[in-house]
Amino acid sequence: MSKNIIMRLFEIILLLISTIFPFYFSTKGYRLNKKFLLITFGCVIMLHFIFEGYRWQMIPTYLINVILAWCLYKEYLFFNGGWVKKFISGLTFSTLLLFAWSLPYILPIFSLPTPTGKYKIGSDYIHLKTDREEEITENTNDKRELMIKVWYPANIKNEEKEPYLNDGDRIGFAKKYGLPKSTFNYLNYVETHTYKSPKVANEKFPVLIFSHGSYSKASGYYAIIEEIVSQGYIVLNINHTYESTGTLFPDGTIKFYNKEYDEKYVSTQQMGELAWKSQQDFNNAKTENEKLLVSRNILKNYIAADITKRWSKDISSVIDLLETWNKSSFLASRLDTNKIGVFGHSQGASAVGQSLLEDNRIIAGVSLDGVQWGNMIDSTLKKPFLIISSDWKFPHPNFNTYAFRNGSSTIFYDAKIENSGHASFMDIPLMVNLQFVNEAGTINPNSVYKITTETVLRFFDMYLNDKPTNLINLKTKHLEFEIAQKKQ
Structure with missing residues (x-):
């Protein structure tokens, strides 16, 4: 066991x-x-x-x-x-x-992995109201609102540890599968390493913005995020409203995944046919140029490209307010706004790549198993970038080979964790201990968490904290890990 x-x-x-x-x-x-x-x-x-x-x-x-x-x-x-x-x-x-x-x-x-860093971990929430039009709802007067879960190095006194997942995550996850809202109340017995609303440790910390996967639990990444925060980073965990399982607002309101929008734009016959045909055409292509043409068509025209652009704007909306929060919030004087990195999983990983193209304030980014939708295929990154993929098997088409064909004008790392699955970067393989259901491959979940956090931390330490390291050497330390520097 x-x-x-x-x-x-x-x-x-x-x-x-x-x-x-x-x-x-x-x-x-x-x-x-x-x-x-x-x-x-x-x-x-x-x-x-x-x-x-x-x-x-x-x-x-x-x-x-x-x-x-x-x-x-x-x-x-x-x-x-x-x-x-x-x-x-x-x-x-x-x-x-x-x-x-x-x-x-x-x-x-x-049991969640025990963080190894020197800092205790705290969390609190920020309600971010933007002046951007809310694209998901029908009401043209609606403005985009986000909840940000802030994970930070903390000074602990008498604070209690927070329960695993809030009601937005839990009830939304149950609703996704048509289960009673109390289905995941048993998660109260799972002990986290995160304390509720303690004071931030008396230092300035680099800022990492995290973007979750589509229709997933926004904060269901404890195994990775707790470790990163314990090493001296503040992580701003965005909950993309109407596109996660559920977003809990301060007044107790929960805004669930918007199925009406999904049926109208996302899970349509047109999008399904585009995805299916692109996979067939890609796998049947005889030349590199044919694969490039198929990749360009799906990456730029699939609905996920629109989501990528919207979520990239969400990331920039968070960055817009960092200086304000650094002056008048519980984060006052604790954010090193000259050291901003982004990372994300799945659809959130695609938003990370797009944000690197659009927002000059970001120094570096990490993609965790995301297909890079949008216009990356015709662009060149100008920031350090790391992509860590799961072990994609045929007939899964590797559109990223062409999405990132131009690499980066600085540095680009391409990595893979063998025998892992798409959900290996989430807490799902801990929550659901059945391989053919949890989509986490055959690898031990702890191995993925360890490889991922060590690689991500070294990467951000190098480009945000100016700590030299050799990421390529990690493949000799972890047998399931492959990593190479992409040549431009």
Whole structure:
């Protein structure tokens, strides 16, 4: 079992009781004292609820224990009767037992990687109101509003640690899959390393702006972000309103992913056909020029190119206010506004590339497994850039080969983590411990987090903090890692 997956003590005891005692009751009768067993069952369940707490994944286990207690009280053999009755009892028990063991394992109480930096981590929120028109809604008077989760090195006194994910992330994630809004309440048992609203450590820190993936949990990147912050960076985690699973505003309002906009512009037949045809044409192309033409068409005309431009503007809207926040907010005098980097995942990674083209205030950027939509294919980066990709398999077309064909006039690193998947850079492989569901490949999640954070930190240390390093040498340290400097 992965060290990130926590099967709690009394949960294990309840599961063992559920597995062993039905057979014991059928073969040994009730030779043990009935009252003693009933009291023992009751105490274990009570201790579980008191010290560990209820979670719905344990419902099959609770049900089996209730049935066992009833059988014990009535002195009823668990597998009793003729072969038909025994078959039905056995099938029912086996099904319950399968769910009893699998649900807590597949959707576990997990442990986040422990940050290794010298700084404790705090977080708070900033509500950013822009004068830009909100493109997602139908109301022409709506203006673009963003929630920014600020992660920062902190001075800790008596502050409590924050729960894993806020209600915008949790309820929006449940809503995405048509689940009850309380589905992810069990995440309260996941311990983060981030404290709620402490004071920022008394130093100036470089600023990194982070952009999440489309229709994902905006702050579902604890495993990576906590480590980066612990090493002395302030991370401004943008929540792209209406395009994440959910954005929680200070008044308690949650603005969920806008499905009406999605149906009208994103998940349309036209866009689906464009994506499918481009993949076929790319994989069937005979020459490099044919692949270039296919890549240019999809990268510039797919709806993700429009999202990329909008999110790039969101990044610039955050940068516009850094000086203001550095004067009159909880971040006052803590932002080194001469050291600004950007990084993001998936669609957010594409926004990072676009922002490097559009905003001169940004020094360097990192893309985590994003296809570079938009006009990068006909542009040349003028800033240091690092792209870390997952292990794309055929027939996934590598449009990035052509998107970044011009590289950078400064430096461009192209890296890949073997056996990883698109979700490997998120917390998803910790939340969902099933490889064919979590899209995180076969690699241990901790390995991806370690490789990613070490590479990202070295990169930003080099270009924001002027600390010389050799990124290429990392491939000798991590066997699953490939990295090369792209030649222009």
